[in-house]
Amino acid sequence: MNFNMNMRKILLTSAFALSATAAFAAENQAEVVTQQKSLLEKLDSLNAAVLGLKINGKAKAGALASMASSDQFNDESPTQENQAFTDVNLRLTARPSSETMIDVQLRLHKDWQSAYDENNNPIIGHWFSYDGTILNKHVDFNLGYMRVGYTPLTIYTPQTEILQEPEIFAEKRREALEKRNLDTTSRRLLQGLNVAYQSGNVAGVVDNITAQLTGARLRNTAKKYDQVFFDFDFADRYLLGARVGVDAYGAHLGANYVNLMDRKLPSRSKDITETDTVYYDKNMVFSAELGFDSKKLLPDLPITFGLNGEFAMSKWSVDRDFMAKSKQTSYSLQQKNVKGIGDVVYVGISQSEPYVRTNEDYREQDGQSIYASLFVKGNVSDLDFNVEAAYLKTDSSFWSELASSPVYQGHATILNANAFYNNPINAAIMETFGASSLENLYYNVYNSTTLQAYNLMTSENLSNALSSEVEAAEMFARLDNNYKNGHYYRNGYTGNTYKKLEAEKDYLRDLDPSVSLSLPFGLATPDRKGIMAKVDVNWADKVFFNGRVNMLTQTYADYDKWLKSGTPVIEENKFTEFAFGLGADIGAIAALDRQILVQGSFAQAKESAYLKRKTTRIVAGLTADVWGPFALLAGFQQYKKVFDKGGAPIYAGTEELPFTFFVNDASERLIMGGLRVKLASMSYLSLQYGMLTNELQYTYNVGEAMGADKLSITKNILSADVTVNF
Amino acid sequence: MKKLHHYMMILLAGVLGACSSMSVDNSYEDSFPAGFSNREYVELHPFLLTLQIKDYVNDYNARLKKEVGISAYNVQVTQDSATLLGNIAVLQQIYLDPIYVGGTADGWDAGVQELVAIQTAKAAVAAGSATSADSATAKKTPALWTEVIPFNFIGVADDFTALKNMPIDSMAFSSQYVMFGRTHGWAYRACRPDEANNTARNDLPIKNAQATPAQKGEFVADMGLYCRDATGVDRLIIQ
Numbered sequence: 004m005n006f007n008m009n010m011r012k013i014l015l016t017s018a019f020a021l022s023a024t025a026a027f028a029a030e031n032q033a034e035v036v037t038q039q040k041s042l043l044e045k046l047d048s049l050n051a052a053v054l055g056l057k058i059n060g061k062a063k064a065g066a067l068a069s070m071a072s073s074d075q076f077n078d079e080s081p082t083q084e085n086q087a088f089t090d091v092n093l094r095l096t097a098r099p100s101s102e103t104m105i106d107v108q109l110r111l112h113k114d115w116q117s118a119y120d121e122n123n124n125p126i127i128g129h130w131f132s133y134d135g136t137i138l139n140k141h142v143d144f145n146l147g148y149m150r151v152g153y154t155p156l157t158i159y160t161p162q163t164e165i166l167q168e169p170e171i172f173a174e175k176r177r178e179a180l181e182k183r184n185l186d187t188t189s190r191r192l193l194q195g196l197n198v199a200y201q202s203g204n205v206a207g208v209v210d211n212i213t214a215q216l217t218g219a220r221l222r223n224t225a226k227k228y229d230q231v232f233f234d235f236d237f238a239d240r241y242l243l244g245a246r247v248g249v250d251a252y253g254a255h256l257g258a259n260y261v262n263l264m265d266r267k268l269p270s271r272s273k274d275i276t277e278t279d280t281v282y283y284d285k286n287m288v289f290s291a292e293l294g295f296d297s298k299k300l301l302p303d304l305p306i307t308f309g310l311n312g313e314f315a316m317s318k319w320s321v322d323r324d325f326m327a328k329s330k331q332t333s334y335s336l337q338q339k340n341v342k343g344i345g346d347v348v349y350v351g352i353s354q355s356e357p358y359v360r361t362n363e364d365y366r367e368q369d370g371q372s373i374y375a376s377l378f379v380k381g382n383v384s385d386l387d388f389n390v391e392a393a394y395l396k397t398d399s400s401f402w403s404e405l406a407s408s409p410v411y412q413g414h415a416t417i418l419n420a421n422a423f424y425n426n427p428i429n430a431a432i433m434e435t436f437g438a439s440s441l442e443n444l445y446y447n448v449y450n451s452t453t454l455q456a457y458n459l460m461t462s463e464n465l466s467n468a469l470s471s472e473v474e475a476a477e478m479f480a481r482l483d484n485n486y487k488n489g490h491y492y493r494n495g496y497t498g499n500t501y502k503k504l505e506a507e508k509d510y511l512r513d514l515d516p517s518v519s520l521s522l523p524f525g526l527a528t529p530d531r532k533g534i535m536a537k538v539d540v541n542w543a544d545k546v547f548f549n550g551r552v553n554m555l556t557q558t559y560a561d562y563d564k565w566l567k568s569g570t571p572v573i574e575e576n577k578f579t580e581f582a583f584g585l586g587a588d589i590g591a592i593a594a595l596d597r598q599i600l601v602q603g604s605f606a607q608a609k610e611s612a613y614l615k616r617k618t619t620r621i622v623a624g625l626t627a628d629v630w631g632p633f634a635l636l637a638g639f640q641q642y643k644k645v646f647d648k649g650g651a652p653i654y655a656g657t658e659e660l661p662f663t664f665f666v667n668d669a670s671e672r673l674i675m676g677g678l679r680v681k682l683a684s685m686s687y688l689s690l691q692y693g694m695l696t697n698e699l700q701y702t703y704n705v706g707e708a709m710g711a712d713k714l715s716i717t718k719n720i721l722s723a724d725v726t727v728n729f
Numbered sequence: 730m731k732k733l734h735h736y737m738m739i740l741l742a743g744v745l746g747a748c749s750s751m752s753v754d755n756s757y758e759d760s761f762p763a764g765f766s767n768r769e770y771v772e773l774h775p776f777l778l779t780l781q782i783k784d785y786v787n788d789y790n791a792r793l794k795k796e797v798g799i800s801a802y803n804v805q806v807t808q809d810s811a812t813l814l815g816n817i818a819v820l821q822q823i824y825l826d827p828i829y830v831g832g833t834a835d836g837w838d839a840g841v842q843e844l845v846a847i848q849t850a851k852a853a854v855a856a857g858s859a860t861s862a863d864s865a866t867a868k869k870t871p872a873l874w875t876e877v878i879p880f881n882f883i884g885v886a887d888d889f890t891a892l893k894n895m896p897i898d899s900m901a902f903s904s905q906y907v908m909f910g911r912t913h914g915w916a917y918r919a920c921r922p923d924e925a926n927n928t929a930r931n932d933l934p935i936k937n938a939q940a941t942p943a944q945k946g947e948f949v950a951d952m953g954l955y956c957r958d959a960t961g962v963d964r965l966i967i968q
Contacts, residue, residue, distance in 0.1 A: 344776065348909040353788050356792065
């Protein structure tokens with residue numbers, strides 16, 4: 004199985020060599036866990052230097068059936084959801100010279116179940132970029148879609164880290180991410196222009212001087228009233244980022260600046276009503292980073308050591324537009340007849356009090372964050388290791404938007420979204436809490452659906468897109484509308500960033516620690532202080548070990564004690580997190596010519612106050628080449644979230660019948676197993692079975708009635724697909 | 730280098746331009762003769778204040794009408810009229826105040842007499858014991874009422890206090906002088922003792938030129954400035 008190992012290395016080096024984005028610092032800080040790289044990953048980059056037009060891609064044809072059962076479904080509920088699809092992702096790369104490249108990616112998706120509803124399938128373009136390394140390789144640039152990373156406190160994407168994640172899971176997660184143009188790196192998906200300059204060696208003393216400038220558009224303004232159908236956002240938001248850095252004697256010194264702002268003009272081009280408020284958010288972060296790696300000065304030592312540190316200052320301010328009554332005086336010439344004087348012209352005054360668009364400062368916060376990490380890494384007789392210890396302190400008022408938006412969002416129902424529930428509480432739980440986090444992490448549904456009058460959503464004054472009340476809706480209901488297939492997805496990931504006000508409101512993500520209990524917003528999570536340590540060991544690609552320990556605290560206002568004593572009680576909420584993982588390639592250990600990788604990990608996180616949450620994750624997996632082209636993949640994952648003090652109540656229901664509920668215990672389990680057959684070079688057949696169970700225990704309050712209940716769903720998922728990389 | 734110099738010059742020009750004052754002398758200030766004061770001007774022509782107050786009350790009532798709706802407003806008008814007519818003290822204050830109605834004591838007495846007569850007649854009509862003269866009287870609107878009504882805030886019980894607390898916009902007076910008063914030869918201040926024998930405006934040819942223009946619609950602007958002496962005669966200020 005040496006081929007796999009070698010390919011993995013080639014892929015890594017070629018990825019580094021070709022990453023035109025050249026996200027310098029983010030790369031080293033995002034050192035990915037010893038993760039099994041997908042066998043299905045494209046090899047096109049190997050031929051990257053070929054001039055002219057090239058078409059690569061991946062075609063996948065398959066079927067997926069998810070059969071759900073639950074006592075909480077109602078009698079009429081569908082229990083099965085089927086997908087039968089052919090999905091082709093075409094990557095067109097054009098290289099006019101060896102220096103620059105145009106990259107366009109197109110997706111064709113055919114859903115066979117709706118094949119007769121609509122014959123024509125549109126092609127969706129989902130990646131457009133022009134990248135290059137020009138001026139004698141001194142300048143890298145990206146125009147269009149790009150992935151850019153600065154530092155963990157400025158531009159960064161916090162990623163889910165599951166130690167020793169078996170390949171059967173990792174591949175699913177990558178596929179879900181890929182459908183939203185995301186990947187597993189810590190670079191952020193952006194659209195705009197990125198230019199980076201690298202001097203190379205200067206005067207034999209300075210190894211490198213870098214300067215980078217990034218401009219991107221983060222959100223778009225809705226241009227029409229009824230574009231609620233699309234993912235438009237009623238804000239026009241921009242990023243301007245810049246960084247400089249110097250490397251010499253193994254040390255790195257850098258400064259980063261990120262400025263995000265909402266443009267006011269586009270929002271103001273649309274009238275707002277008397278009850279509307281529009282918020283304009285501005286976030287600025289300046290950071291200084293320092294790094295040192297002994298490798299440069301002591302290249303002969305088998306061990307290298309060093310440090311990475313960053314200090315950041317943030318400024319966040321929000322002002323808002325709203326309609327306020329304002330006194331207005333207007334003057335006009337008037338003529339009146341005055342007794343005894345005659346006609347008199349005077350200046351008449353009239354006052355009015357119209358609603359006028361008014362702007363006021365709303366909130367403002369400045370904060371600081373610092374982290375420093377020491378590392379020792381080396382290679383001593385086949386033993387690769389990396390040990391890191393870090394200290395982190397972030398103010399509660401610190402906010403760095405582009406570093407604080409994880410790509411994992413969760414809370415969606417991916418499979419069997421067509422199910423009906425037997426009572427409104429269960430339905431509300433599925434709407435807010437959503438399906439299990441394991442389902443969100445590993446599954447995604449991509450559909451191409453015919454658009455017709457009934458599924459075109461539009462503004463409130465029209466009942467559908469094509470007709471108002473003056474036309475019978477039936478007129479359009481079965482109308483075939485050529486070329487009007489829509490690509491839809493149910494996916495737990497997003498590349499969108501959260502403004503601070505949005506992040507504050509999204510308490511569910513804070514509550515549901517599916518990504519990380521202690522650092523839900525990555526290293527830039529506000530109000531954290533503590534230490535983190537990690538160890539990664541790799542013995543000759545045969546045995547892998549990872550360990551993580553995080554001890555962090557958060558200031559916490561204990562309202563229960565506060566109410567009793569009458570004086571504010573501010574305590575510390577202590578997070579204790581640890582995880583370890585072990586993997587062994589038995590095939591390599593026993594000197595067989597095949598990979599038999601056995602993996603497992605255990606992770607636990609808890610907090611001492613607030614909701615007293617505790618999460619436990621157990622992972623186990625097997626990736627084995629059985630015989631010839633056959634490989635066996637299996638994975639087991641159990642995830643348990645307990646809220647000892649009960650969750651935060653979620654308000655739901657109708658105005659007449661409101662109710663609250665909180666989930667206090669969630670147990671999830673995913674068992675997956677499958678066979679992968681290599682049909683030919685770069686072509687695979689994959690047969691998989693998965694069993695997903697999700698059990699939520701909750702407490703509810705419906706006015707008079709209070710109680711506890713549970714919602715338990717089991718899904719059996721069968722999938723078969725053929726994947727061809729070309 | 731040449732280019733740099735060029736750019737520097739542009740930059741320098743820009744800086745100079747940005748620093749130099751762009752403000753034009755305030756011509757509006759110049760429109761006032763020396764010693765003009767709003768207070769003095771409106772004292773000489775109190776009806777300007779009266780007109781402003783009437784407008785203010787009218788404006789207030791119109792906004793109230795828009796806010797509460799026409800039917801609710803009409804209900805308020807009926808209630809408010811009854812309140813004001815019942816409150817003779819306030820009615821008298823408004824009637825006698827020179828800024829408001831500016832009525833005389835005799836006028837007030839006559840008005841009250843008429844008011845009482847109308848109210849008695851109305852009572853008789855209501856009781857069914859009205860003579861034909863009574864019915865005719867009952868239909869009349871009291872003259873007092875007609876005069877006071879432009880100063881009545883709908884929905885306000887004590888109109889006199891409300892009127893006293895009303896904000897006065899003095900800018901309206903000064904602009905009236907600039908736009909109308911000055912060219913029409915309105916006095917803007919009291920005469921000083923040494924001006925007591927200055928030519929009266931009535932004796933100047935401009936008086937007739939404005940009163941009876943040579944052609945219809947023709948207007949000759951008065952270029953003079955006038956003060957008013959103790960006897961109320963407007964006299965030319967010698968400049």
